[in-house]
Amino acid sequence: MSADHGDGALAARVRRAETLLEERGVVDGAELDAILDRYLATGSPANGARVVARAWTDAGFRDRLLADANAAVTELGFRAGGLQPTLLRAVANTAEVHNVVVCTLCSCYPIALLGPSPSWYKSEAYRSRVVRDPRSVLAEFGLTLPDTVRVEVWDASAETRYLVVPRRPDGTDHLDDDKLAALVTRNGLIGTAAV
Amino acid sequence: MSRINDVGGMEGFGAVPVDNAEQPAFAADWEARVFALNSALLRRGVYNLDEFRDAVERMPPAEYLDASYYERWFAAITTLLDERGVLPRADLDG
Known part of the structure; x- marks a missing residue:
């Protein structure tokens, strides 16, 4: 206010x-x-979490998700678009790369898969700094990345929205999709948390 | 030329207001009404999404920075309604 x-x-x-x-x-x-x-x-981070859980347990789905996220999420009954058709791109974290998403111009965000965006996502502080100094911004979220991990920052726009696929945590081989989805947080889907 | 909304890389905005608690979609009822009003006006074709974004982005910089997220939306909506003669500013001011 x-x-x-x-x-x-x-x-x-x-x-x-x-x-x-x-x-x-x-x-x-x-x-x-x-x-x-x-x-x-409609929108909830639980939707994005289900997409991620499926990508963790189904290599074919993961490939399709990374190749064409708009098409892949429809397999789970989701639709990426909002008021206008937008390209949804899924970016996967690996041992070498951590992805984080921002909309420097305003607040573009895949609402159908993540729900309404948190207020920090819309703040000038996040929008201005995460592109210049992502590591210190991530540290403010409690996520400290080793220097060996490269950080890739994706700037969403009116045309393209991004969804981060976090790395599957160790020791979760025995969990089914529902339990895996419960591990995935909204911040993990934006890239400001590990999962 | 960039406008005030183009803050990527700009210095001086301080720490990110991190709040990991679940937040409601709208902090106040008026925010929800602004959101719904905008959706309805877009759907009616009173203006389109690009025109809406433009109306946010051409706010006077000082007003933009002073406004909360949905205050910006409301400012853009009332600007467009005024410019299109749908709801002249004078009528809203009453």
């Missing part, structure tokens, strides 16, 4: 805009409610 005006004044102005637009027949309140219900029901 800016310090100039309280939330109350702004909330009232938003209400006034909505009321005037409804009176003029431009939008209607029930439609807005339906949009919100749908938005809040």
Whole structure:
């Protein structure tokens, strides 16, 4: 929030805009409610986690995901697109490379697979610094990478969104897809956590 | 020429406000209404997504930096509604 005006004044102005637009027949309140219900029901990091778990247990799926993520996620019933069709690209962490995603211009993010983006993702601090000094930004998230690991930073745009495929943790050979998916965090899917 | 939203590599924004706790999608109800309003206006073709992004990005730099995420959205929406004569600024100001 800016310090100039309280939330109350702004909330009232938003209400006034909505009321005037409804009176003029431009939008209607029930439609807005339906949009919100749908938005809040669809996207979740649990979706991205399921994609990752499948990639860990099914080498063929992993190959398809890395080759054409838009097509691959439909195998699990997901759709990458938002309001406009966008290219989804999955980038996999390895022993040599750690991937991290940002949208330096604003907040582009694969909402269908990750849910609404966290507020830090939209902050100027993250957007400005992770491209210049990713290691210190990752350290602020508690992720310290050895110098031998190369960091690749992917800048999302209106056309292309990214999903990080973290490395499968050691000692998880006995786990099924559901249990594996439960290990994957939202930050892991953005690249600000190891998993 | 880059605009104020093009912050990649810029210095001086400080530490990342890391908060690993689950956050609600919207911090306040008005944010949710702004989100829904924008979706509906896009769907109606009052403006398109590129025009919306442009309206955020051409905010006066000081206003952009002072505004929260959804304040920027609302500023862009009201700018476009005013420019297209759908909801003139004077009507909103009442």
